[in-house]
Amino acid sequence: MIKRLALILLVVPLFTYGQKGKKVLKQQNNNLENYRPAYHFSPKSGWMNDPNGLVYLDGEYHLFFQHNPDQPVWGPMHWGHAISTDLIHWKELPIALFPDSLGTIFSGSAVVDKGNTAGFGKDALVAIYTNHSHEIEKKKTGLHQTQSIAYSLDKGKTWIKYKGNPVIANPGVWDFRDPKVSWHKETGQWIMALATKQSITFYGSKDLKAWGKLSEFGKGIGAHGGVWECPDLIRFNTKEGEKWVLLVSINPGGPNTGSATQYFVGSFDGHTFTTDQKDIRWMDYGPDNYAGVTFSNTGERNLLIGWMSNWEYANQVPSETWRSGNTIVRELGLVKNETGWMLTSTPVAELDKTSKSVLKSKNIPVNKTTDLSKAFAQLGNTVDASFTLDNLVDFKVELSNEDGDRLIFGFDKKKNEYFIDRSKAGETNFSDKFITNPVAPRTVKAVGSDLRFLLDRNSIELFADNGMTVMSALFFIKKAFTQLVIRTNEHVVLKDFSVKKVN
Numbered sequence: 001m002i003k004r005l006a007l008i009l010l011v012v013p014l015f016t017y018g019q020k021g022k023k024v025l026k027q028q029n030n031n032l033e034n035y036r037p038a039y040h041f042s043p044k045s046g047w048m049n050d051p052n053g054l055v056y057l058d059g060e061y062h063l064f065f066q067h068n069p070d071q072p073v074w075g076p077m078h079w080g081h082a083i084s085t086d087l088i089h090w091k092e093l094p095i096a097l098f099p100d101s102l103g104t105i106f107s108g109s110a111v112v113d114k115g116n117t118a119g120f121g122k123d124a125l126v127a128i129y130t131n132h133s134h135e136i137e138k139k140k141t142g143l144h145q146t147q148s149i150a151y152s153l154d155k156g157k158t159w160i161k162y163k164g165n166p167v168i169a170n171p172g173v174w175d176f177r178d179p180k181v182s183w184h185k186e187t188g189q190w191i192m193a194l195a196t197k198q199s200i201t202f203y204g205s206k207d208l209k210a211w212g213k214l215s216e217f218g219k220g221i222g223a224h225g226g227v228w229e230c231p232d233l234i235r236f237n238t239k240e241g242e243k244w245v246l247l248v249s250i251n252p253g254g255p256n257t258g259s260a261t262q263y264f265v266g267s268f269d270g271h272t273f274t275t276d277q278k279d280i281r282w283m284d285y286g287p288d289n290y291a292g293v294t295f296s297n298t299g300e301r302n303l304l305i306g307w308m309s310n311w312e313y314a315n316q317v318p319s320e321t322w323r324s325g326n327t328i329v330r331e332l333g334l335v336k337n338e339t340g341w342m343l344t345s346t347p348v349a350e351l352d353k354t355s356k357s358v359l360k361s362k363n364i365p366v367n368k369t370t371d372l373s374k375a376f377a378q379l380g381n382t383v384d385a386s387f388t389l390d391n392l393v394d395f396k397v398e399l400s401n402e403d404g405d406r407l408i409f410g411f412d413k414k415k416n417e418y419f420i421d422r423s424k425a426g427e428t429n430f431s432d433k434f435i436t437n438p439v440a441p442r443t444v445k446a447v448g449s450d451l452r453f454l455l456d457r458n459s460i461e462l463f464a465d466n467g468m469t470v471m472s473a474l475f476f477i478k479k480a481f482t483q484l485v486i487r488t489n490e491h492v493v494l495k496d497f498s499v500k501k502v503n
């Protein structure tokens, strides 16, 4: 069976087991009317933005998120909560943090306090977040954002706010938020990366309560088209030793306008982050990946979730009772190429466990137009597909449905750019800021390329060159794509073409 799968083009019908254990053909949900993703997290109702407090504890991954439970638009921020044991399927739990006398609850992080440094208890989960006071904001003093902490002794179910909040008062900086905290073993302290206007300020603490300023990073470096938000300082152990990556989300000022996340590769000595990087680098060139940060307590694995939207139009997208989903969880890597150390992102390996192979083919010759719809027709837009090209030529992958919606992505050799064209993929007129033709430069020089794309009803995530160039984009169609056609003017062979249905 395995041999046959590997050798020939094979379309496997999708079977599942009925209640009585009988094999039945799985019902496909081809109605995408409410735009809700199938295998990406979205809140049951209300509004969601940034992922917060990503942390692993005792077999559970916790995802907290910026949440307005009462309306599907941004409003008074709470921390919503969901957990997963496999990083793919999420269960939404009751709200974790509610607004209080210090303000609403903006973005932040969570850690497992293994050494009981804060004295809340061994292995307490401690959340470090921004309190945003709308009352103080009105006074225009710039003192409205402060940092606070809360802890949980029952694995995130209930939370107690620390009586000494705020733990960092505002020194008069209008944008002063989104603390991301990690343990720095060499100096025996907690390090906080905090977004401060258009820079990142690092603080240090022995107990998560008393914080001292260490250093500031960002003047004259990187993209400054908008405010800096949601930083994350990440350690990588490479063959050439330890490297550090600083993620900084910026809004607006992204490469395709609007929100996006830039990164810096450098070193961190427990006090200062330094880099000799001169160019601006983006973690994801697509319009819909913002405020991404990594999990705490996952060992050497750096696992990131981003918010799959863009502040340019997030409040207007045409879902109704809820708004926004997340990106797939991505494993970050650091790879050295001609440009230097580059960040790569690829879907977590856990995704493979929940998907079922529908088509596997070693070689598919593509000449002008090649129709691969047969393998694609019944998948209901929950797809994980990939292929490699020995020789990277101009090509377009076109997905379409019976309504005439068309999503196109591919590569433009002359411009050396990957692209997504969502201009004809359903509703686009809910906002004139909806960027319809995002592009991304190719940064590797290899002759061939590999491409993987995840479709989840109304989103696409494109990973090219082993995750070196990534694009995430939403679109809004009502019926699932049933056709997949590849177009090129050259003769090329698609190698290892694989299509999987994600369950």
Ligand code: FRU
Residues within 6 Å of the ligand: 049, 050, 066, 077, 106, 107, 130, 177, 178, 229, 230, 291
């Ligand atoms: C980023 C952001 C954060 C802030 C939060 C408020 O998307 O603006 O800087 O903490 O959203 O919801």
